[in-house]
Amino acid sequence: MKPLKEKISITIDSDLLEQLKAEAEKDDRSLSQFINLILRKYMKSLNED
Numbered sequence: 001m002k003p004l005k006e007k008i009s010i011t012i013d014s015d016l017l018e019q020l021k022a023e024a025e026k027d028d029r030s031l032s033q034f035i036n037l038i039l040r041k042y043m044k045s046l047n048e049d
Contacts, residue, residue: 012020024034 020034021031024031027034027037029037
């Protein structure tokens with residue numbers, strides 16, 4: 001069975017990373033969970049257009 005999650009490596013601007021970490025903390029989520037949430041919302045918005 002294929003794993004539900006996969007590890008990747010990406011490069012993010014340091015100022016953006018700091019903002020993401022701060023927002024993840026406010027939302028009581030891990031950075032990974034927060035980025036997944038943002039990407040899911042973005043992909044959903046693309047499909048709604």
